[in-house]
Amino acid sequence: MATVDLWAKEGYLSTPDGNSIYFWGFAAAADAPAQLPGPLLLARAGERVTVNLTNLLAVPVSLVFSGQGRIEAGGGPARPQYDPDGRLFSFTDVAAPDGGTMSYSFTPAFPGTFLYHSGANPPVQVPMGLYGALVVRPADYDPALPAYKTAYGFGTGTEFDREYLLVTGEIDPELHRATAAGTPYPIHRFKPRYWTLNGRCAPDTMLPDGVAHLPHQPRGAMIMAQPGERVLLRYAGAGVDSHPLHPHGNHTRIVGLDGRLLQNGTADLSYKRFTVLVNPGQTYDQIFQWSGLGFTPENPIPTVLPNIRNLAVGEAGWTMWSGSPYLGRKGDIPVGVVSYNEAGEYHFMLHSHEEVKITNWGEFPGGMMTMIAIFSSLDPGVGVLT
Amino acid sequence: MAIVARRFGATDGRVRTPDGGEHYIFGFVDLTGVPEEEIFARRGRAQLPGPLLEADEGDEVFLTLTNLGMPTRPDLDDSHTIHWHGFPNQIPLWDGVPEASLSVPVGRDFVYYYRPRDPGTYMYHCHFEPVEHIQMGMVGPLIVRPALEKRPEFAGRRFAYNDPTTEYDREYLVFVTELDADAHAAVAGVQGFDWTEYRPEYWLLNGRSYPDTVRSGPELPRQPYSGLIFASPGEKVLLRCVNLGYQQHSLTILGITLRVVGVDAQPLRGKNGEDLSYYKNTLYFAGGQTMDVIFTAPEPGVYPLFNRNYHKNTNAGRTFGGMVSEVRVE
Ligand SMILES: [Cu+2]
Ligand SMILES: [Cu+2]
Numbered sequence: 001m002a003t004v005d006l007w008a009k010e011g012y013l014s015t016p017d018g019n020s021i022y023f024w025g026f027a028a029a030a031d032a033p034a035q036l037p038g039p040l041l042l043a044r045a046g047e048r049v050t051v052n053l054t055n056l057l058a059v060p061v062s063l064v065f066s067g068q069g070r071i072e073a074g075g076g077p078a079r080p081q082y083d084p085d086g087r088l089f090s091f092t093d094v095a096a097p098d099g100g101t102m103s104y105s106f107t108p109a110f111p112g113t114f115l116y117h118s119g120a121n122p123p124v125q126v127p128m129g130l131y132g133a134l135v136v137r138p139a140d141y142d143p144a145l146p147a148y149k150t151a152y153g154f155g156t157g158t159e160f161d162r163e164y165l166l167v168t169g170e171i172d173p174e175l176h177r178a179t180a181a182g183t184p185y186p187i188h189r190f191k192p193r194y195w196t197l198n199g200r201c202a203p204d205t206m207l208p209d210g211v212a213h214l215p216h217q218p219r220g221a222m223i224m225a226q227p228g229e230r231v232l233l234r235y236a237g238a239g240v241d242s243h244p245l246h247p248h249g250n251h252t253r254i255v256g257l258d259g260r261l262l263q264n265g266t267a268d269l270s271y272k273r274f275t276v277l278v279n280p281g282q283t284y285d286q287i288f289q290w291s292g293l294g295f296t297p298e299n300p301i302p303t304v305l306p307n308i309r310n311l312a313v314g315e316a317g318w319t320m321w322s323g324s325p326y327l328g329r330k331g332d333i334p335v336g337v338v339s340y341n342e343a344g345e346y347h348f349m350l351h352s353h354e355e356v357k358i359t360n361w362g363e364f365p366g367g368m369m370t371m372i373a374i375f376s377s378l379d380p381g382v383g384v385l386t
Numbered sequence: 387m388a389i390v391a392r393r394f395g396a397t398d399g400r401v402r403t404p405d406g407g408e409h410y411i412f413g414f415v416d417l418t419g420v421p422e423e424e425i426f427a428r429r430g431r432a433q434l435p436g437p438l439l440e441a442d443e444g445d446e447v448f449l450t451l452t453n454l455g456m457p458t459r460p461d462l463d464d465s466h467t468i469h470w471h472g473f474p475n476q477i478p479l480w481d482g483v484p485e486a487s488l489s490v491p492v493g494r495d496f497v498y499y500y501r502p503r504d505p506g507t508y509m510y511h512c513h514f515e516p517v518e519h520i521q522m523g524m525v526g527p528l529i530v531r532p533a534l535e536k537r538p539e540f541a542g543r544r545f546a547y548n549d550p551t552t553e554y555d556r557e558y559l560v561f562v563t564e565l566d567a568d569a570h571a572a573v574a575g576v577q578g579f580d581w582t583e584y585r586p587e588y589w590l591l592n593g594r595s596y597p598d599t600v601r602s603g604p605e606l607p608r609q610p611y612s613g614l615i616f617a618s619p620g621e622k623v624l625l626r627c628v629n630l631g632y633q634q635h636s637l638t639i640l641g642i643t644l645r646v647v648g649v650d651a652q653p654l655r656g657k658n659g660e661d662l663s664y665y666k667n668t669l670y671f672a673g674g675q676t677m678d679v680i681f682t683a684p685e686p687g688v689y690p691l692f693n694r695n696y697h698k699n700t701n702a703g704r705t706f707g708g709m710v711s712e713v714r715v716e
Pocket of ligand 1: 396467512513519524
């Protein structure tokens with residue numbers, strides 16, 4: 001990577017229940033929309049990273065890079081910023097309002113998943129959307145060689161076939177309304193009504209990257225893989241609350257925490273969980289693998305599939321189900337139900353187990369929820385982080 | 387390897403809190419072995435938490451869910467499901483997510499099939515409109531027992547995992563949830579409820595709040611699991627802790643240190659067999675997580691078990707209540 005330019009700008013988020021929410025975010029170009037989360041920064045351990053920030057907002061904005069040492073800003077060591085009364089207002093040097101710039105640089109020492117966000121008035125600016133993820137590749141990373149397509153380097157047991165990033169966040173529309181109107185907001189009363197994965201609320205989380213009607217939320221959150229593949233799932237807690245994320249289908253093996261390999265010398269400290277609590281500022285690197293139970297039409301399930309007329313399928317008017325118990329097959333779906341199942345793939349929900357957070361302002365389904373789709377065959381170009 | 391055939395009904399009912407409150411719930415009722423002509427009479431008799439589902443590693447479990455409907459809300463024709471939370475390599479058909487397979491309408495049956503291979507403590511719950519159905523009470527405990535117990539050299543002994551260091555003499559369930567009376571009243575009264583306003587004022591241990599947690603008689607038929615823990619000095623006690631609430635909880639037992647041997651139905655062993663179990667005075671866990679902990683009962687006495695988030699030791703603001711119970715060593 002070497003050099004990345006970011007613009008802090010304003011924009012409007014869209015929620016599936018029809019709300020349009022003013023927000024602040026980072027854009028990848030002067031004329032590009034602000035996005036939530038900000039552009040993914042992809043770096044390589046040991047290689048210098050420079051991020052040039054241009055601030056188009058009316059308040060000072062800065063950048064903080066979690067887990068990174070010796071950050072330089074404006075040519076010298078990054079320093080906390082104080083107002084004339086000696087009160088801290090930013091963790092690092094700021095880009096001044098209305099067009100100011102600041103250049104940050106650092107050399108990531110370790111591979112892993114990290115966060116970046118504004119360090120100026122973060123109690124407001126981070127929930128407003130000024131955050132994003134930084135993924136650092138190991139120095140020996142080579143996606144063309146399976147033994148070197150790893151999260152933490154050759155020989156660390158972190159090889160993967162596909163990878164996905166899920167950045168968690170929360171939205172209190174009142175904060176955004178007050179900020180847009182320039183009226184006071186009691187930040188200690190922060191009360192989210194929306195919960196996001198990659199800036200989107202379900203069911204938008206399941207839409208592809210870059211859909212036209214979500215210009216400020218370009219990143220989908222759908223996980224897709226084939227049976228047995230090693231899926232690297234990177235969770236990053238960008239918001240201010242903790243979220244117990246629970247994937248159906250299987251446990252995950254947590255191999256990295258906060259961008260550090262869970263290994264001490266020769267001792268392996270990785271562990272398997274069915275729910276992990278993603279705390280503010282925390283990241284998890286995990287391997288998810290789904291291998292199934294071995295049932296096929298030739299080795300049929302030991303229960304009788306009842307007539308679907310006697311069961312409920314797609315009561316909401318839509319379903320992700322194939323209608324068949326078998327992977328890659330399709331069966332009957334009731335007339336009038338829209339099926340989003342493409343090729344007989346299996347869908348497993350991945351969601352916050354604080355179920356209030358899988359609503360959009362109280363209405364299920366919504367919020368911090370997506371699906372893991374297991375296809376019998378899937379293009380190798382799916383599940384590549386860019 | 388045995389065949390385990392169980393049948394659970396989904397219906398509604400009422401639970402009580404010690405302050406005299408009565409709360410409308412949805413939940414499960416055990417229909418295993420109930421003759422067909424008596425099934426209808428089980429409507430409206432849901433229990434909190436739901437009946438314990440248990441199996442041995444390698445068993446074949448055929449679990450029939452029968453949707454009995456809601457006598458108190460006959461207008462409500464919601465479907466239900468059973469989701470075995472944490473079952474490895476599940477297929478959607480038996481995963482109980484209505485959006486990803488099917489759910490069971492009123493008056494219908496569906497058979498879920500499981501062949502558990504990983505021992506430990508799990509949970510099950512309905513996944514239909516889960517924010518409502520889980521809070522309303524469609525939750526239950528789930529235990530898979532290790533194959534180790536069947537080895538001749540371990541006959542008659544009990545273990546949490548396939549690991550001799552997880553041996554225990556007695557086991558208890560510590561199943562924690564919350565109850566927001568406004569939400570329950572809204573559902574009972576066919577009113578809408580904004581779930582972002584969820585604000586429980588009861589904190590339940592095995593479906594009860596203190597002092598009901600320390601009752602052991604039959605006076606709470608719809609809340610059949612006492613919160614009392616009994617042991618004799620020197621005995622090893624396994625607590626199977628499940629959080630199926632929407633909050634994070636912090637459990638502690640005054641004077642007793644707990645050895646954590648399993649989390650999320652995974653023994654705390656490294657890839658190379660390293661013993662990664664550890665000792666804690668306070669267990670902090672989130673919704674959708676389970677912990678298996680073992681302690682050795684100390685000298686005779688009463689050891690309070692409570693939530694270290696002290697505001698959760700109340701019933702609608704009154705102390706003591708909520709998530710409080712006792713370990714009685716005698
Ligand atoms: Cu239900
Ligand atoms: Cu669950």
